[in-house]
Amino acid sequence: MVRVRKTAAVAVLGLALGLTAGPVAWPAVWSAGDAHAAGPTGSASGSAGPSGGPLPEYRPAEGARKVVGKPSTADAPELAVGASYEDVLAPGERFYRLRLDGASSVYLSAVLRPPAGAKVGYSDGLEVQIMTSAGRACPYNPGRISFGYDPVPVAAVGHRRLEEDSECQAEGTYYAKVTRTAGKDSTRGEWPVELLVQREPAPTTGAAPTTAPSVWPSASPSLPGADAVPRSGGTGFNDARALGPGVWRDELRPGQTRFYRVPLDWGQQLGLSAEIAKARMTRQYGSASNGLTVSLYTPFRALVESDDASYDGSQAAVTLPKTAPVAYENRYSDATAVRPVRIAGWYYLAVTLGGKVGEFTHEATPVPLTLRMDVTGTVGKGPAYAENLAEAGFGVGAADRAAAKDGLTVPEAAEAEDTRGVMRTVAGAGFGAGTLLLLTLAGWFLLARRGPGSGR
Secondary structure: OHHHHHHHHHHHHHHHHHHHHOOOOOOOOOOHHHOOOOOOOOOOOOOOOOOOOOOOOOOOOOOOEEOOOEOOHHHOOEEOOOOEEEEEEOOEEEEEEEEEOOOEEEEEEEEEOOOOOOOOOOOOEEEEEEEEOOOOEOOOOOEEEEOOOOOOOEEEEEEEOOOOOOOOOOOEEEEEEEEEEOOOOOOOOOEEEEEEEEEEEOEOOOOOOOOOOOOOOOOOOOOOOOOOEEOOOEOOHHHOEEOOOEEEEEEEOOOOEEEEEEEEOOOOEEEEEEEEOOOOEOOOOOOEEEEEEEEEEOOOOOEEEEEEEEEOOOOEEEEEOOOOOOOHHHHHOOOOOOOOOOOOEEEEEEEEEOHHHHHOEOOOOOEEEEEEEEEEOOOOOOOOEOOOOHHHOOOOOHHHHHHHHHOOEHHHHHHHHHHHHHHHHHHHHHHHHHHHHHHHHHHHHHHHHHOOOOOO
16 A cells, blocks of 8 residues: 555645645546555565566666676776666676775675576576785685576675774775686576675774674574465565565465565574475476575675475475574674674575476466564664664664565565655644644734724
């Protein structure tokens, strides 16, 4: 109902302002297309839509800028911190320039999107490295990720981590190298790549721990068993469907990846599982070794954990280990699954049904998917940052919790926030117009009492 609420809010604002500015032109009668349902039974979070046809393509970031990476640092284009970019990447490497301050951590993520039908393998992948102007890699670089046998979006991250007594701390010019690897039998050619530069402000002096956590609760997740509520996932990070604790229902076609997002605050842990139900078979037997793949990413799009399971058309499930509690000091851990869980914000889940499943099932008939999620741990206080963490795109606020409760995608959540802004304006305008109206009536009353010849 987001668009309906926004239209109504604008109309009410017009009425409120019309008390002082003249007649109001009310909108035309709403059509069925104006109602954009965000609830579990609506099109936004209900069924996956019509079966058959091409799979939906990855939705790029709104307002992403076009950029062309160069084969050397000499002519590398500059990427602005906080901006999204679109480029194309053939096998090989491309360079970009960064201008970084000396008081923040910076993350550069790259999301590579193979076209439908592309041939990939485990030797194909993506690598992102941040390095100094002298060509030395910053610590904990590069970030790498590999494909399986499905041409689905994958993300890798390079970063400049703020710490003491290390390279890459000074303000100045840095370079990012983004490399695509491809096996001899893999599809070549240029593929779209999305680049996002995010900046984590520095904590105030002495506000953040500088050593890795010694222990953390690592028990297997205890997941809910309630009835599932429909929630359809997005095509990527930019339109991922928000979820909270609970049981959620979606559907997948062979070769399709759905994206979801979960807000995790400081001190919280996420437990989750994905189950694929029975499919409509086209032959008596078939099997895909990586029939179901589940991957969890951080707010800066780095991989936390990934696992897969074989699927023969009857039933399959993947349960990821419970995440470490979100903590600033996790960045100093030697454990690869702990180190990324370093900041509060939206964590992203990607679920893929292997393309090989289409060899023994009806490709046009979606397979039911059930997600079980549990968020545990008492919300704690993160370190005090020198700047607003939310403005940098991190942290968990009231609007994030509302989006998870309502099951909103990123665009829907932005529209809902616009609606709330309009309603706040309506409230202010209504109050001001009402006050003016009361003052006008009071003036008329006093004039009526005084009369034209009272002389007072």
